[in-house]
Amino acid sequence: MGLLAFFRRSPATANIAKERLRIIVSQERSARGGPDYLPLLRRELLEVIRKYVNVDPEAIQINLEREEGQEVLELSVQLPEKKAV
Amino acid sequence: MAEIIVTTSGKGGVGKTTTSASIASGIARRGKKVAVIDFDIGLRNLDLIMGCERRVVYDFVNVIQGESTLKQALIKDKRIETLFVLAASQTRDKDALSLEGVRKVLDELIADGFDYIICDSPAGIEKGAHLAMYFADRAIVVVNPEVSSVRDSDRILGLLASKTQRAEKDESKVKEHLLLTRYSPKRVAAGEMMSVDDVKEILGIEVIGVIPESPDVLAASNAGTPVILNAESDVSLAYEDAVARLLGETVPLRFLEEPKKGFFARMFGG
Numbered sequence: 001m002g003l004l005a006f007f008r009r010s011p012a013t014a015n016i017a018k019e020r021l022r023i024i025v026s027q028e029r030s031a032r033g034g035p036d037y038l039p040l041l042r043r044e045l046l047e048v049i050r051k052y053v054n055v056d057p058e059a060i061q062i063n064l065e066r067e068e069g070q071e072v073l074e075l076s077v078q079l080p081e082k083k084a085v
Numbered sequence: 086m087a088e089i090i091v092t093t094s095g096k097g098g099v100g101k102t103t104t105s106a107s108i109a110s111g112i113a114r115r116g117k118k119v120a121v122i123d124f125d126i127g128l129r130n131l132d133l134i135m136g137c138e139r140r141v142v143y144d145f146v147n148v149i150q151g152e153s154t155l156k157q158a159l160i161k162d163k164r165i166e167t168l169f170v171l172a173a174s175q176t177r178d179k180d181a182l183s184l185e186g187v188r189k190v191l192d193e194l195i196a197d198g199f200d201y202i203i204c205d206s207p208a209g210i211e212k213g214a215h216l217a218m219y220f221a222d223r224a225i226v227v228v229n230p231e232v233s234s235v236r237d238s239d240r241i242l243g244l245l246a247s248k249t250q251r252a253e254k255d256e257s258k259v260k261e262h263l264l265l266t267r268y269s270p271k272r273v274a275a276g277e278m279m280s281v282d283d284v285k286e287i288l289g290i291e292v293i294g295v296i297p298e299s300p301d302v303l304a305a306s307n308a309g310t311p312v313i314l315n316a317e318s319d320v321s322l323a324y325e326d327a328v329a330r331l332l333g334e335t336v337p338l339r340f341l342e343e344p345k346k347g348f349f350a351r352m353f354g355g
């Protein structure tokens with residue numbers, strides 16, 4: 001490490017990388033092997049919900065859980081915080 | 086019984102060919118008969134890394150299309166008795182490889198008494214990558230400690246579990262090994278780069294090796310020598326450890342910490 005680099009450290013971003021990967025990888029794994037309509041379903045649900053509340057695509061999580069021969073589609077929507085009027 | 090090992094990654098340029106060349110050389114140096122095959126049709130490169138580019142007369146596609154025998158196309162390594170290279174074709178026709186063609190070549194190698202067949206996959210998840218992994222018994226998933234490489238390798242894990250012969254025939258699944266390369270202990274210590282444990286935790290597969298980032302890799306490729314054959318560099322020792330683990334030995338990971346330097350070296354570079 002040279003003198004300059006010693007004083008101009010880049011920020012520690014490894015933890016951010018790990019956290020982002022943890023979420024996206026688990027999301028992609030749950031979609032894998034699931035029905036092909038999942039991404040489309042997600043898009044259309046987003047559109048419907050947006051007719052009522054303005055949510056971010058990130059706020060919608062769809063998970064397909066398989067347990068004992070049953071498939072459960074889990075949908076969670078995080079609503080925006082109410083602003084004081 | 087022969088073992089077929091694919092070196093794969095999804096993302097391009099992460100170190101698959103470097104790894105295939107070194108792992109093949111390392112196993113062959115231990116007396117096993119090894120063939121290493123370049124599946125990167127149109128972008129032949131393994132021959133350069135192995136240093137045999139001027140001895141390519143026939144290639145993989147020639148064999149599949151019956152224009153040469155396998156024996157004519159296999160290039161015998163000049164350093165290691167038991168090591169052979171099968172070059173990729175330079176054709177632009179991506180359909181030159183077929184599942185049946187690849188099967189035929191692999192069967193013939195097995196019948197010829199090869200112990201290990203290393204398949205160097207092209208980047209991506211298209212046909213070439215699919216064919217390279219299809220017949221594999223084991224997979225070395227090459228990953229850089231970086232977000233896109235890790236995500237792509239998880240896609241590859243999904244394909245290994247669904248789009249391979251073992252998956253389709255309901256046999257025991259392809260054994261997956263994580264090889265983390267271009268690892269910089271210094272940047273990991275500074276919190277700038279994900280650690281081997283971080284990557285392992287996300288992908289959930291066992292680690293077969295951690296290869297440090299090193300200028301020795303470029304030097305070796307310039308010279309056409311698989312880097313594992315360079316005496317006493319950290320990279321060659323790290324690859325040698327990976328070979329030992331592949332062959333079932335238990336070897337602790339090393340080169341995970343930056344070498345200690347004196348005050349002077351720290352302040353003035355190096």
Ligand SMILES: Nc1ncnc2c1ncn2[C@@H]1O[C@H](COP(=O)(O)OP(=O)(O)OP(=O)(O)O)[C@@H](O)[C@H]1O
Pocket residue numbers: 094096097098099100101102103104125206207208266267268296297298299300302303306320
């Ligand atoms: N441990 C390392 N340290 C430094 N450089 C490395 C290391 N491993 C690989 N490289 C460099 O990374 C580049 C890509 O390596 P390589 O060709 O092996 O990747 P690849 O995954 O086969 O690429 P492609 O997807 O194009 O087939 C090369 O320039 C190589 O020298």
Ligand SMILES: [Mg+2]
Pocket residue numbers: 101102103125130206207
């Ligand atoms: Mg390559």
